Amino acid sequence: AATVGLNLTDIQGDIVTGMTKNRETFLFFGIADAPSFKSKLRSGVLPLITTAMQMTKNSTQPNTLVNVAFSHTGLGALNVSDTLGDGAFTGGQLADAGNLGDPGTGHWVSQFVGTSIHGVFLLASDTDANVASTVNTVTTALGDSITQIYTLQAAARPGAEQGHEHFGFLDGISNPAIQGFDDSPLPGQASVPPGEIIVGETGDPFISQRPPWAIGGSFLAFRQLEQLVPEFNKFLTDNPIRAPGFTDQQGSDLLGARMVGRWKSGAPVFLSPLADDPALGADPTRNNNFTYALNGSSTSSSTDQSRCPFSAHIRKTRPRADLGLPENTGRHILRGGIPYGPEVSDSEAASNTTSTERGLAFVSYQSSIGNGFQFLQRFWADNTGFVEQNTGFDPIIGANKGANRTVGGLDPTDPSRTITLITDFVVSRGGEYFFSPSLSALANTFTV
Numbered sequence: 060a061a062t063v064g065l066n067l068t069d070i071q072g073d074i075v076t077g078m079t080k081n082r083e084t085f086l087f088f089g090i091a092d093a094p095s096f097k098s099k100l101r102s103g104v105l106p107l108i109t110t111a112m113q114m115t116k117n118s119t120q121p122n123t124l125v126n127v128a129f130s131h132t133g134l135g136a137l138n139v140s141d142t143l144g145d146g147a148f149t150g151g152q153l154a155d156a157g158n159l160g161d162p163g164t165g166h167w168v169s170q171f172v173g174t175s176i177h178g179v180f181l182l183a184s185d186t187d188a189n190v191a192s193t194v195n196t197v198t199t200a201l202g203d204s205i206t207q208i209y210t211l212q213a214a215a216r217p218g219a220e221q222g223h224e225h226f227g228f229l230d231g232i233s234n235p236a237i238q239g240f241d242d243s244p245l246p247g248q249a250s251v252p253p254g255e256i257i258v259g260e261t262g263d264p265f266i267s268q269r270p271p272w273a274i275g276g277s278f279l280a281f282r283q284l285e286q287l288v289p290e291f292n293k294f295l296t297d298n299p300i301r302a303p304g305f306t307d308q309q310g311s312d313l314l315g316a317r318m319v320g321r322w323k324s325g326a327p328v329f330l331s332p333l334a335d336d337p338a339l340g341a342d343p344t345r346n347n348n349f350t351y352a353l354n355g356s357s358t359s360s361s362t363d364q365s366r367c368p369f370s371a372h373i374r375k376t377r378p379r380a381d382l383g384l385p386e387n388t389g390r391h392i393l394r395g396g397i398p399y400g401p402e403v404s405d406s407e408a409a410s411n412t413t414s415t416e417r418g419l420a421f422v423s424y425q426s427s428i429g430n431g432f433q434f435l436q437r438f439w440a441d442n443t444g445f446v447e448q449n450t451g452f453d454p455i456i457g458a459n460k461g462a463n464r465t466v467g468g469l470d471p472t473d474p475s476r477t478i479t480l481i482t483d484f485v486v487s488r489g490g491e492y493f494f495s496p497s498l499s500a501l502a503n504t505f506t507v
């Protein structure tokens with residue numbers, strides 16, 4: 060990859076790697092007094108902001124990582140009036156709910172319904188105490204220049220489930236390597252021009268529309284996605300794939316793996332089609348090294364769904380060879396989400412019914428929400444004709460405004476069989492779109 064001069068001390072750290080910590084709090088706030096907020100942010104919080112440089116492999120990370128991002132209305136509150144060249148950001152996520160397939164906003168967290176959230180602090184560490192202490196530092200520094208509108212505390216799952224999302228599948232395996240930040244991608248990892256994730260950098264398709272201060276920033280799509288885990292497990296139990304010689308349990312496991320495109324260990328079904336392979340799942344040099352191309356070629360794109368359904372979550376959201384190789388889609392996102400909510404209780408498991416909310420605090424960074432998060436949700440996950448007719452919805456995140464979802468290709472013994480999902484196992488509780496500015500923009504544009 061070409062050497063690109065990214066200013067890593069100027070870019071917020073979450074953008075390039077995610078927070079990589081087991082505890083994270085999202086503090087959504089409104090700006091009550093802009094002049095006071097500006098001076099307090101500058102003196103009390105700016106020195107705490109974690110940079111991309113601090114996320115490089117050889118750097119020591121602070122105890123608690125802190126990032127900040129602003130909504131469109133937040134920019135307005137600060138009198139930052141330049142157009143950023145991103146329509147989804149300008150409109151806000153509430154206006155986008157229909158595009159994303161949400162069944163209205165009846166399930167949304169009430170604080171996300173509206174445009175009163177001006178910004179979000181993201182604070183992450185290894186312990187709750189560290190996070191709480193830094194939350195206290197930040198909120199004390201800002202005093203009543205902000206109103207605290209909504210807080211979501213998130214945490215990695217305990218024990219052997221650490222790193223796995225609530226359905227049980229290992230997450231955080233496949234993120235793009237940003238050229239200029241990570242120039243030695245793992246096998247199968249997408250290597251993307253920095254401008255696919257970072258605004259104003261090489262490869263940003265809207266580079267000419269960006270005000271100079273926006274360079275080094277990134278758009279943050281935040282979504283609180285509830286996961287109905289007992290209901291998901293019941294669906295798998297009730298619908299095992301009847302493959303030759305399979306027990307019911309093996310058939311249920313295969314169905315779940317084909318819905319995601321990976322087994323719970325992270326092993327891709329494309330490489331291990333009929334059974335989990337935990338050694339493969341745990342090996343970063345192998346667990347992302349595939350393209351869906353049948354002949355293993357790095358340039359051709361002859362694909363089918365015998366080993367992995369076109370509808371599988373990871374294939375919908377990164378189709379690899381389905382759209383031709385070398386992969387150059389311009390639609391990569393950098394994911395930095397983390398689970399929230401407790402483990403499934405015995406009574407929830409016994410009744411197959413969620414009673415306490417849990418899910419994924421979804422975070423993605425991209426230089427264009429319309430090319431990134433919104434596109435993946437709207438034109439891939441929710442599009443039944445992608446990548447071909449009868450592919451159906453992404454069974455994990457595909458959304459049909461609350462109506463039933465058809466999914467193709469899940470049953471390898473009968474690829475033409477369509478399965479209808481009556482329950483949305485992932486329920487949108489809403490969110491907001493933010494811009495995560497560079498440190499120099501925070502110092503020079505946002506706080507003067």
Ligand code: HEM
Pocket residue numbers: 224225226228229230231232233234282284285286319321372373374376377392394418419421432435436440455456485
């Ligand atoms: C990958 C789960 C929401 C985009 C994955 C993986 C899992 C997973 C288990 C495989 C691990 C990996 O490759 O890193 C979930 C769950 C979600 C969710 C449970 C909701 C609760 C979303 C959303 C999007 C998304 C909303 C974007 C619209 C992706 C992408 C990948 C991925 C791009 C990587 C695909 C690849 O590079 O092969 N997700 N996800 N996910 N997910 Fe999700």
